Amino acid sequence: MADQVRVTVDRERCVGSATCTVVAAGLFELDEHDRAVPLTEVVSDADVVDQAAQLCPTAAIHLSPAD
Numbered sequence: 001m002a003d004q005v006r007v008t009v010d011r012e013r014c015v016g017s018a019t020c021t022v023v024a025a026g027l028f029e030l031d032e033h034d035r036a037v038p039l040t041e042v043v044s045d046a047d048v049v050d051q052a053a054q055l056c057p058t059a060a061i062h063l064s065p066a067d
């Protein structure tokens, strides 16, 4: 995984479990509809956000190279 990754959340898949807000604290928050939103579009700590993506129960977190 690249050092920097672009993070998006598929709002249709997100069920608001908040796992990502714990695993990658400070990188995600839940909005008023209990859907996760990335706090920054490009993240430097690829490992932690990759872990959040793997632990998301609905595979709603998508990562791509930041380039």
Ligand code: SF4
Pocket: 009, 013, 014, 015, 016, 017, 018, 019, 020, 021, 028, 035, 036, 055, 056, 057, 058, 059, 060, 061
């Ligand atoms: S872990 Fe997945 S389902 Fe849970 S809030 Fe984050 S993006 Fe949504």
